[in-house]
Amino acid sequence: MNKIYTWVLEISVVVMTFSLVWFAFVYYPNIANQYKTGAVLPKKTAYAPVYAQSTGFPIETDAYRIVYEQKSQTYYVIIAGGKLDEYIFNRDNAKLAIKSALSLENLCSLNVVYTSASRLEIPEKFKDPGC
Structure with missing residues (x-):
């Protein structure tokens, strides 16, 4: 042995x-x-970053559309993306566009509603506003 x-x-x-x-x-x-x-x-990324060309609302790109409703003081963000990772990437870009347009550090004081243009089922952990 x-x-x-x-x-x-x-x-x-x-x-x-x-x-x-x-x-x-x-x-x-x-x-x-x-x-x-x-x-x-x-390896190339599946989607390219996009940026907003104006600071007024509505802000529209290929990846998202941000609309401000003055009566309810709510920002509605319609986000493109066929898959969850693409949706999250585009949502984060939209958050950055709102922060840039309003010169804010975070969006906690705003009423922002995110929705998927392709009707994706978004898990609860990704619906958190991050405040």
Whole structure:
């Protein structure tokens, strides 16, 4: 039993040493060189950032539409996005647009209603205004 244990331990040390040498001197320099030369490009995002062109309401982009209703003093944000991650990205951009338009640090003092243009079911944890 002791000889088998010693043999397994020795084989493990040899395999680990070989793996370390291969990663350090073969794999890593090859991958680093590919990134330097541009052979491997970073993955592109599925959606591009958008920005609002005006500071007056309504603010409209391809990703969202922000409308201010003066009677109820409420901002209605209609957000595009076929998937939840796209919806959240666009919602965060819309929040930033409102903050920029009103020169505010946060939206806690405002009445803002977010809705999905594609009628996505939004989980409760993403409906939190973040105050």
